[in-house]
Amino acid sequence: MQVKDKIVIVTGAGSGIGAATAKHFAKHHATVIVSDIKEEKAKTTVEQIKQEGGKAVVITANVAKYEDVEQLISETVSQFGQLDVIVNNAGIGPRNMSKTAEYTLEDWDSVIAVNQTGVFYCMKLALQQMMKQGSGNIVNIASLAGLKASLNNLSYCASKFAVVGMTKSAALEYATKNIRINAVCPGYTESALLSKLLSVRPDMDDMLKSVIPMKRYGQAEEIAEAVVWLASENTKFITGQTITLDGGTSL
Ligand SMILES: NC(=O)c1ccc[n+]([C@@H]2O[C@H](COP(=O)([O-])OP(=O)(O)OC[C@H]3O[C@@H](n4cnc5c(N)ncnc54)[C@H](O)[C@@H]3O)[C@@H](O)[C@H]2O)c1
Numbered sequence: 001m002q003v004k005d006k007i008v009i010v011t012g013a014g015s016g017i018g019a020a021t022a023k024h025f026a027k028h029h030a031t032v033i034v035s036d037i038k039e040e041k042a043k044t045t046v047e048q049i050k051q052e053g054g055k056a057v058v059i060t061a062n063v064a065k066y067e068d069v070e071q072l073i074s075e076t077v078s079q080f081g082q083l084d085v086i087v088n089n090a091g092i093g094p095r096n097m098s099k100t101a102e103y104t105l106e107d108w109d110s111v112i113a114v115n116q117t118g119v120f121y122c123m124k125l126a127l128q129q130m131m132k133q134g135s136g137n138i139v140n141i142a143s144l145a146g147l148k149a150s151l152n153n154l155s156y157c158a159s160k161f162a163v164v165g166m167t168k169s170a171a172l173e174y175a176t177k178n179i180r181i182n183a184v185c186p187g188y189t190e191s192a193l194l195s196k197l198l199s200v201r202p203d204m205d206d207m208l209k210s211v212i213p214m215k216r217y218g219q220a221e222e223i224a225e226a227v228v229w230l231a232s233e234n235t236k237f238i239t240g241q242t243i244t245l246d247g248g249t250s251l
Contacts, residue, residue, distance in 0.1 A: 002233035004029040007080045009072065011063050011122060012090030014041025016191030017141060019048075020220035021087055024228045026054030030085070033076050037062045037090070063090045063118030073125045082133055085231045086126040088119045088163075089141040093193055097152040097201070108155045115159035123170055123181075130179050137231045140167050140183040141223075144246050147185055160185075164242055171240030180239040182230045187246025189218035213248030 008025045012018040014036035022032045026049040034049070034056050036042040042058040049056040059075050061068040076083050092114050094107035119140055130136025145153060146160030167183040174181065188194060188208050194217065198205055209215055226243050229235060244250055 001028050001228050003085070003228060003231060006030040006084040006231070007033070007076065007082050008085040008087065008231070009033040009035055009059075009076055009083065009126075010087040010089055011035045011061070011072075011118075012037075013045050014038050016193060017186065017189060017220045017223045018087070018089040019045045020224040021089060021227045022056065023049055023052070023054070024221070024224040025085075025231075026056055027052065028228060028232075030055075031080060032056040033059050033072075033080075035059050035061045035072055035090075063088075063122055064113040066121050069118075069121040069125050072122075073129055077129055083126060083129045083136065085137045085139070086122055087139045087141070087227055087231070088122045090118060091115045091141060091143075091159075091193070093156050093197065094153065097197075099152055100154050103154050111155035112159055115156065116162045119163050119166060123166065127170070127174065127179065130174075131177065134178055136179040138167075138170070138179070138181040139227050139230050140181070141227070142167070142183040142185045142242060144185050144187045144244065144250060146183075147242070147244065147250065167242065168240045175239055180230075180235075182235075182238060182240065183242045184223060184226050184230070185242050185244045185246070186218055186223045187244070187249040188212065189220060189223055189245075191220055211249060212246070213251060216247060218245055218247060 010022045013022040013034040039060045046056045061072040142163040143160040145157045146164040150157035171181040
């Protein structure tokens with residue numbers, strides 16, 4: 001995949017899909033800025049990339065804080081001179097799964113702040129830099145929950161529908177500017193996020209697998225493959241699209 005020498009930020013790259021994506025970019029000879037709210041986790045991803053001979057640095061940022069995202073983009077540009085790709089992956093789920101009437105204000109606010117407003121901050125500030133350069137590529141990590149209803153999970157579902165909407169709207173705005181913006185919509189994928197859900201509701205394991213036609217969860221590396229492909233020079237005519245990777249669940 002053609003991402004050699006690209007300067008790539010991956011948010012939430014200390015774990016799961018973000019870590020797998022950072023490693024996949026590095027494997028294809030991109031330079032990766034591994035960003036996460038948790039510095040230790042980001043450092044681990046960078047060490048793993050370096051052990052494989054790849055290029056990566058840590059820049060810590062909480063995507064829900066505008067000043068952190070400003071710092072992330074400006075430090076990237078001062079260290080590497082440009083920003084070719086940003087993968088907006090950082091995301092969280094609610095503490096409690098509950099119906100809308102019982103949904104806590106805390107679960108509403110925290111999830112929207114990271115998953116929706118965080119993606120807006122990253123897109124806004126990355127696009128300012130990409131417009132200066134005259135090129136760029138954004139891949140947002142949405143979810144199957146951004147395409148269809150999701151039970152007892154209102155803020156997560158709302159935030160991921162928003163990510164799909166932001167992807168399409170911004171793609172239209174920048175289509176003539178040599179900037180492409182796409183999203184991937186993973187179904188249930190093995191990661192800390194899924195483990196957390198299953199630790200609270202172990203009964204959901206069989207239930208979830210029963211609704212996946214392939215009868216297994218996705219692997220973070222399988223999602224990473226699609227992200228790097230969308231960010232690469234191999235997909236120059238694709239913008240504003242969502243690619244669903246869900247083992248057939250949406251069928
Ligand atoms: N795992 C799944 O089944 C699944 C399915 C669909 C979509 N997704 C989406 O994929 C993305 C990655 O999820 P994952 O499953 O790899 O989860 P994960 O919990 O393994 O990783 C998320 C990472 O984001 C970081 N993070 C959390 N809040 C942050 C913040 N405010 N700023 C910066 N970093 C922050 C965490 O420290 C963590 O390293 C999320 O957007 C998630 O909604 C996951």
